[in-house]
Amino acid sequence: MEIKAVITGDVVHSELIALDKRDLLIKVLHDIVDELQKISPMKMEMFRGDSFQIVVGRPEASLKIASMIRAGLKSYSPTDAKEVWDARISIGIGTTDYQGDSIVTSDGEAFKLSGRGLDAMGKSRLAVSTCWHDVNEELDAGLAFVDDLITGWSVNQAKAIYLSVAQDLSQAGIANNIEKSQQNVSKTLTSAKESLLVRFLNRFETIIAKHKEQ
Numbered sequence: 001m002e003i004k005a006v007i008t009g010d011v012v013h014s015e016l017i018a019l020d021k022r023d024l025l026i027k028v029l030h031d032i033v034d035e036l037q038k039i040s041p042m043k044m045e046m047f048r049g050d051s052f053q054i055v056v057g058r059p060e061a062s063l064k065i066a067s068m069i070r071a072g073l074k075s076y077s078p079t080d081a082k083e084v085w086d087a088r089i090s091i092g093i094g095t096t097d098y099q100g101d102s103i104v105t106s107d108g109e110a111f112k113l114s115g116r117g118l119d120a121m122g123k124s125r126l127a128v129s130t131c132w133h134d135v136n137e138e139l140d141a142g143l144a145f146v147d148d149l150i151t152g153w154s155v156n157q158a159k160a161i162y163l164s165v166a167q168d169l170s171q172a173g174i175a176n177n178i179e180k181s182q183q184n185v186s187k188t189l190t191s192a193k194e195s196l197l198v199r200f201l202n203r204f205e206t207i208i209a210k211h212k213e214q
Helices: 019-038 059-075 109-119 133-152 155-166 171-178 182-191 194-212
Strands: 003-011 042-047 051-056 087-095 126-130
Touching: 003 059, 003 109, 019 042, 019 059, 019 155, 051 059, 059 087, 059 126, 059 133, 059 155, 059 194, 087 109, 109 126, 126 133, 133 194, 155 171, 155 182, 155 194, 171 182, 182 194
Parallel strands: 087 126
Antiparallel strands: 003 051, 003 087, 042 051
């Protein structure tokens, strides 16, 4: 059976989001997912108002997508928000035995791993559970680093990372987009540890692509 990734997430402290900003939050999430379709085909459904589930066709791209969803939410946070927008995200990678008319009624290994990962997440905001024990062991420490890194990003850091990694803009392109100097952009990306993030995302992609073909 085909290996896919299922992303299950919920918006952190959604109760603090003003009612007049709820529609904006939903629009931002849909816009981010639409933009990330170029990384992998995917389908998203939202439920309970602040939760979402995404089936990702290319499981090796799932961590990049999850990271960019969090970066995108942070970067599009309203300036008057009580707290910078973010999400808890659990990725499950495995088979999908049954895909119904809607994502939330579908079932399979990837769905179960994703849901259980979110339930067991505790205070962290990023988790990956695959059907391969050796992969889970190899990724464990690196994922903790990535989670801590993303959680600590400022809005400006998240915006620069999103434009660089998700939109593949050059530093000059980012500088033009956010109306800052290229030197400022360079410092922002360095402080956000972009190179280390990209290095781990590339390693993740290699590992998952290799295992799904075995």
